[in-house]
Structure formats: C-alpha cells, structure tokens
Amino acid sequence: MSQSADLLDCLVVGAGPAGLTSAVYLARFRRRLRLVDAGESRVQWIPRTRNVLGFPDGIGGTALLARMREHAACYGIEPWAARVASLARDDEGIFEAAMEGSGAIVRARTVILCTGATDIPPDIEGLDAGLRCGNVRYCPVCDGFETQHQRVAVLGREEHGLREALFVAGFDNEVTWLSMGTRQDVDSAAGERLAACGVRVANGQPRRIACSPGEGIAVHMEDGASLNFDVLYPALGQRHASALATALGARAGEDGQLEVDAHQRTAVPGLWAAGDVAQGLNQINVAAGQAAIAATSVHNFLGQP
Ligand SMILES: Cc1cc2nc3c(=O)[nH]c(=O)nc-3n(C[C@H](O)[C@H](O)[C@H](O)COP(=O)(O)OP(=O)(O)OC[C@H]3O[C@@H](n4cnc5c(N)ncnc54)[C@H](O)[C@@H]3O)c2cc1C
Incomplete structure (x- = not known):
C-alpha cells in the first residue's frame, strides 16, 4: 500500500x-x-x-x-x-x-x-411481535424505571439471568426468573439473595409468547403451563x-x-x-x-x- x-x-x-x-x-x-x-x-x-x-x-x-x-x-x-x-x-x-x-x-x-x-435472542415463537408491542424489552438499565410494581419475567441462564432478575427486582417488581433449567448452576448464596428479593424461579423452557398492546404477555412453557407477565426481559447476553x-x-x-x-x-x-x-x-x-x-x-x- x-x-x-x-x-x-x-x-x-x-x-x-x-x-x-x-x-x-x-x-x-x-x-x-x-x-x-x-x-x-x-x-x-x-x-x-x-x-x-x-x-x-x-x-x-x-x-x-x-x-x-x-x-x-x-x-x-x-x-x-x-x-x-x-x-x-x-x-x-x-x-x-x-x-x-x-x-x-x-x-x-x-x-x-x-x-x-x-442482543442474543431466545429461540421463542412470537418474540418480534412482543418487541413491537413493547412487552418484550432488552435493556433494564434503560427502562427498568418504567416497570415499577409490575409482573416482570427475566429469561436468562445461570449468573447472567440471575443478576438481571435481581436488578429488575430493585424496581419493586414481582419478578420471575425463567432460568431455563440452570438454577442449579448458581451457588446457594445467590439462591438466598433471590429469595430475599422475593424473586420466584420457573425452571422450564419457554416455547411461545403471545401479547397484545396494553394487555401484557403470556409465556407458554414446554410442559404446557402458561405464565402471565407485564414485561419480559430476555437476558442471554x-x-x-x-x-x-x-x-x-x-x-x-x-x-x-x-x-x-x-x-x-x-x-x-x-x-x-x-x-x-x-x-x-x-x-x-x-x-x-x-x-x-x-x-x-x-x-x-x-x-x-
Ligand atoms: C430495545 C432497546 C432499547 C434500548 N434503550 C436504550 C435507552 O433507553 N437508553 C440508552 O442509553 N440505550 C438504550 N439502548 C442501547 C443503545 O441502543 C446502544 O447502547 C447504542 O445504540 C450503542 O451505540 P453504538 O453506536 O455503539 O452502536 P449501534 O447504535 O448499534 O450502531 C452500530 C452501527 O455499526 C454498524 N456496523 C456494524 N458492523 C459494521 C461493519 N462491518 N461495517 C459497517 N457498519 C457496521 C451497524 O449496522 C450499526 O449501524 C437500547 C437498546 C435496545 C436494543
């Protein structure tokens, strides 16, 4: 050159x-x-x-x-x-x-x-529609403030998912960590922090989400269960x-x-x-x-x- x-x-x-x-x-x-x-x-x-x-x-x-x-x-x-x-x-x-x-x-x-x-998207049917509705979000640092006192799900594996669940709980939300079966990979001290913050853990695999504007989001799990939230944060890195x-x-x-x-x-x-x-x-x-x-x-x- x-x-x-x-x-x-x-x-x-x-x-x-x-x-x-x-x-x-x-x-x-x-x-x-x-x-x-x-x-x-x-x-x-x-x-x-x-x-x-x-x-x-x-x-x-x-x-x-x-x-x-x-x-x-x-x-x-x-x-x-x-x-x-x-x-x-x-x-x-x-x-x-x-x-x-x-x-x-x-x-x-x-x-x-x-x-x-x-953002690494989870392999879940209906994700893009959820993003368009505003019920699926990627950045709690950006918009955690807007979630206060809501039912919030965090979908993520191991430490990363756990940390984000704890972060979102700090906004006085009712938080569920959709752990994708990785709860056992975090140590007991972390488990105690989750419990202290009132974070529930759901261990199964989410398969499909359905939402309509203003009406929250339904997460359909692999085992047939259906969970309802206002907001879902994927946290896969x-x-x-x-x-x-x-x-x-x-x-x-x-x-x-x-x-x-x-x-x-x-x-x-x-x-x-x-x-x-x-x-x-x-x-x-x-x-x-x-x-x-x-x-x-x-x-x-x-x-x-
Ligand atoms: C849903 C969502 C909500 C968010 N909300 C907020 C918020 O409220 N507040 C906030 O501060 N942040 C928010 N963020 C984060 C924010 O968008 C990013 O931090 C910001 O865009 C980073 O800017 P950037 O310039 O580094 O990257 P980007 O804005 O992503 O820009 C990178 C650009 O580089 C281009 N590019 C990549 N590779 C190449 C290549 N090889 N050749 C040429 N071009 C290339 C891409 O096409 C892209 O245009 C949010 C993000 C998401 C996804």
Whole structure:
C-alpha cells in the first residue's frame, strides 16, 4: 500500500451514536474522514428512550437517530451505506478497509470502530411481535424505571439471568426468573439473595409468547403451563461486532467486547473503539462519551491537520 491523496485521516466504521459522535468531533477538528454504516443501529429498536439528556419527554429511537444524522450533516457528513468486510494494516500502519459486495477500498491513517453489538435472542415463537408491542424489552438499565410494581419475567441462564432478575427486582417488581433449567448452576448464596428479593424461579423452557398492546404477555412453557407477565426481559447476553479488530490482534473479552485504554485505544496501533463494541456500559450516553474521547485522541495522535 502506498500513500496517496485518497488517504483519509480517519475511517469511522458504524453510524450509531458512537460513530456519529466520532464523525462530528473529527469534522470539527477539520479532519478528512469517512463514515461507513451497515444501517443496523440498536437505537432503531428503542420505542422511546427516557435517559438521554435534553429530551425530558423522551424520544423514539428512529427520531433520535435522525436528529443525530442531521447534526452530522451540518458538517457535510453523510454515512456511506456499506459494510466493511475486512480491515488490514500494512507495515507503515496504514489501514485498508474492503467493502462487502462492491469490494471498494478505503484507506486511512486511523480507524475508530463503532460497530456496536446485538442482543442474543431466545429461540421463542412470537418474540418480534412482543418487541413491537413493547412487552418484550432488552435493556433494564434503560427502562427498568418504567416497570415499577409490575409482573416482570427475566429469561436468562445461570449468573447472567440471575443478576438481571435481581436488578429488575430493585424496581419493586414481582419478578420471575425463567432460568431455563440452570438454577442449579448458581451457588446457594445467590439462591438466598433471590429469595430475599422475593424473586420466584420457573425452571422450564419457554416455547411461545403471545401479547397484545396494553394487555401484557403470556409465556407458554414446554410442559404446557402458561405464565402471565407485564414485561419480559430476555437476558442471554450480547454479541459484540469486534471481529474486524480482533483479526488485527485487538484483545477482547469472552463476549467479544474490545479491551480499550483510557483513550479508547485498542491493542492495535492506530485503531480505536467506542460504543457498545468497546468495554463499558452499553448506553447511548456512554457511546457518545467514549466517541468524544476516541476522536480527540485520534486528532492528537495525527498531529497538525
Ligand atoms: C430495545 C432497546 C432499547 C434500548 N434503550 C436504550 C435507552 O433507553 N437508553 C440508552 O442509553 N440505550 C438504550 N439502548 C442501547 C443503545 O441502543 C446502544 O447502547 C447504542 O445504540 C450503542 O451505540 P453504538 O453506536 O455503539 O452502536 P449501534 O447504535 O448499534 O450502531 C452500530 C452501527 O455499526 C454498524 N456496523 C456494524 N458492523 C459494521 C461493519 N462491518 N461495517 C459497517 N457498519 C457496521 C451497524 O449496522 C450499526 O449501524 C437500547 C437498546 C435496545 C436494543
């Protein structure tokens, strides 16, 4: 790879809150950048977020994303609809990203990876309809507040499911942990914490859910039982979209979330990560904060524009 006029200061991969914030900061630092996006931001699944400051009445995910894109457009940034299929780094530290399908190549001195994560869905009939109704939710940190004094089910295995059941119980809910038969895998101290918080445990396998707006949700179990709730939280973890970075030698946890330092740098020189794909709490405010740190670090690394 040789240096040439088409060489960018920075390639930002992913245009959710992290990627759009990175792009706005870099543009305001007068950097040459490109923002590539596959169009699957988790923000699109948010019925109404109420913990993003500046929107006291809340705002729908698609509307929020549109406003963020509008903000980026003020600086001439339009996300390029494409998916980065591979990322390489040459001996001089220049990155080469190849787009899926077209094979188009983008070359950059630095990369900020903002590719996010996806929730692992349970294999249950009726799940998408439940999400559309608002009865199935994925993020108690985001909307646990809205569940207070309701019948809430948490569907998840082992420690992860148990921790989320305890978290949701903290909102004065009547909580049932649908443990998928893994209750025996948690120690007795954890069992005692569940009991102390009044969390019930249902051990069988849920097979199908049925819901209609405003009427709660019925969970039909494999053994024929049917359980009724207001809200169901699947808690099977997430897959972090970090393969482009780990292929270059970046370090990640078991769930794929990338290890980063205080400046959002991965272990690969020239490669930063921000948002859900990077270590930290998976939240919009955190994604934006990490992106601000990453973009400023990239700017300082690159030297004078
Ligand atoms: C149902 C639900 C409700 C939520 N509610 C809230 C809430 O109320 N408050 C809150 O703070 N958070 C909420 N969240 C979490 C929030 O959506 C995420 O924390 C946030 O979207 C993370 O932003 P991000 O930019 O890191 O990733 P994302 O927004 O997921 O964006 C990542 C982008 O990268 C793109 N991408 C991935 N791989 C590639 C590739 N190879 N090439 C090009 N592009 C790629 C994806 O297509 C996507 O557009 C909620 C999430 C869900 C699912």
